[in-house]
Amino acid sequence: MQRLLDHIQKFVVLSEEEQEILLSYITCQEVNKKDYLLRQGQICSANYFILQGCFRLYYVNDNGTEQILHFGIDNWWIADYESLEKQTPSEFYIQAVETTEIAVLKKSIQEELFSKVPKMERYFRLVFQKAYTASQMRIKYIYTFTGEERYRHFNKSFPGFVQRIPQYMLASYLGFTPEFLSKLRGKKEK
Template structure:
């Protein structure tokens, strides 16, 4: 049931079968329908979500009322509102399923217990957070140093299958432009 997560963890650290058995009761798996929410603005984020299959997105509503996607999570990626999750404060974000998604969650109230029983998972999550932080820094750099068309071409070269998976308005929001502009870029092909 949790094999996708165990395989992912074992790419970073060695988690034995016995340790997997200790971790399993702390995990919760469930399905999320397309467009369903795991978190809405004002709620406290209660879990860190691992995508076993599907796609989730993290976004906020800007001052003009437009959705601004800040992160996607596809298979083998984690997603959460980290500030709300760590400090148990109301979120300023939404987490929504961009497509039907299979999720494995670790709830906040189990984090300390998990790290106490399986200290090596602290290393795993540190490595995941480092990769996530690096990706966020690169995304910010690209938003300020590349034209909109360059951002699309670069993203499309890295994740061509992903570009086809998500709705155009979500992708445009993530890349920092309008869906209409994305249509014009795609039409140039």
């Protein structure tokens, strides 16, 4: 849980008492590789902080192809926020790419935590602002970069991550086929 506390301290400073209250609301869980936190049609019931590991959030399009919208790695939060907030069935899957350890904050007790530790509401606002900004930039890159530019930018920004995930998942996230990604990687090696 120290990873979670360290992450929070980057945004807000919690007293020891506030940390203890927070930790009383959090549970830890290990999710095996390929297991699901959420499946399409289920209601997302918690925010998940990734202590160590990797998840992917994706949907299956009309052609039966998986389209990855988001990866969550060490020190990131992941959830289907529309399903979580509205308590409606999810349109997405959240699946472990590797065995992953998470901290779980259930929706049912989140407001109580915010009431007892108001700084946590500020923390989540700041985290979501940062995530929203990253999302906007990703959309911009999809519209303005070529496939090769998207790959080069992603590889430069997250070099270690590119090695952690299967090629077909990276291709899905970047919006092209695994074959196109193979050609890009082949060009790089020449």
